[in-house]
Amino acid sequence: MSRVALVTGGTRGIGAAISVALKGAGYRVAANYAGNEEKAKAFADETGIPVFRWDVSNYQACVDGIADVEAKIGPIEILVNNAGITRDAMFHKMTPQQWNEVISTNLTGVFNMTHPVWSGMRDRNFGRVITISSINGQKGQMGQANYSAAKAGDLGFTKALAQEGAAKGITVNAICPGYIATEMVLAVPEKVLNERIIPQIPVGRLGQPEEIGRVVVFLASDEAGFITGSTISANGGQFFV
Numbered sequence: 001m002s003r004v005a006l007v008t009g010g011t012r013g014i015g016a017a018i019s020v021a022l023k024g025a026g027y028r029v030a031a032n033y034a035g036n037e038e039k040a041k042a043f044a045d046e047t048g049i050p051v052f053r054w055d056v057s058n059y060q061a062c063v064d065g066i067a068d069v070e071a072k073i074g075p076i077e078i079l080v081n082n083a084g085i086t087r088d089a090m091f092h093k094m095t096p097q098q099w100n101e102v103i104s105t106n107l108t109g110v111f112n113m114t115h116p117v118w119s120g121m122r123d124r125n126f127g128r129v130i131t132i133s134s135i136n137g138q139k140g141q142m143g144q145a146n147y148s149a150a151k152a153g154d155l156g157f158t159k160a161l162a163q164e165g166a167a168k169g170i171t172v173n174a175i176c177p178g179y180i181a182t183e184m185v186l187a188v189p190e191k192v193l194n195e196r197i198i199p200q201i202p203v204g205r206l207g208q209p210e211e212i213g214r215v216v217v218f219l220a221s222d223e224a225g226f227i228t229g230s231t232i233s234a235n236g237g238q239f240f241v
């Protein structure tokens, strides 16, 4: 039977493209989402991928949601930590709430999701944990002290956990997308995109969500077992580590 993959925030944007790419590669896929029922239902109807609602910033909700997915589909062998939010503000105007919401979702959410699946992966001697970080976790971005801190934290988490998983057949990797054409980025005024953002990208365009989906399919495969603790940049040449 084909392996089971769970994608957080898997119903919209990059996550939706990841879910579809994994399904196309033959995995049994479950997609989690936070609360946008309309988008989740449309996604499930269109793709046939089952959707599950819970908040990744809540540990118990993750434990319960994962148990539900495993009962309905099977043990999770591939976890894609994709759910993420922005609450941008210059630091002198950033509120503790803006800080906490982003850290709770984008960093603690990765712990909350990975911790409940980890023992099962160890027991089965196979696992793939793939976290969607960001170019802004690598280089920092003004107006995003919260987001850059969380996404850089995801990279430290990945490198530490890769060392723990290696002897048990579990790989732990991160992908750092640059600017990808999702609702998050297309909400930026066209003039700003064309005059300020795209000129910073050497390939001269935004990335497509499907381009991240293909990286996930590669890292998820059994054949990628020698790649762990890695950060793969997919940013059109905008930033080299």
Ligand SMILES: NC(=O)c1ccc[n+]([C@@H]2O[C@H](COP(=O)([O-])OP(=O)(O)OC[C@H]3O[C@@H](n4cnc5c(N)ncnc54)[C@H](OP(=O)(O)O)[C@@H]3O)[C@@H](O)[C@H]2O)c1
Residues within 6 Å of the ligand: 008, 009, 010, 011, 012, 013, 014, 015, 032, 033, 034, 035, 036, 037, 039, 040, 054, 055, 056, 057, 082, 083, 084, 085, 105, 132, 133, 134, 135, 176, 177, 178, 179, 180, 181, 182, 183, 184, 185
């Ligand atoms: N777009 C870019 O250019 C870009 C660049 C670098 C990195 N990234 C990262 O890539 C990931 C996806 O970004 P995107 O642009 O595709 O975002 P998006 O279009 O805003 O979609 C976000 C997804 O995450 C879900 N989500 C948000 N908070 C959640 C929570 N607490 N619990 C469960 N699900 C939650 C949303 O669910 P609902 O639909 O229910 O709200 C939605 O499915 C994020 O981690 C983002 O930081 C994006």
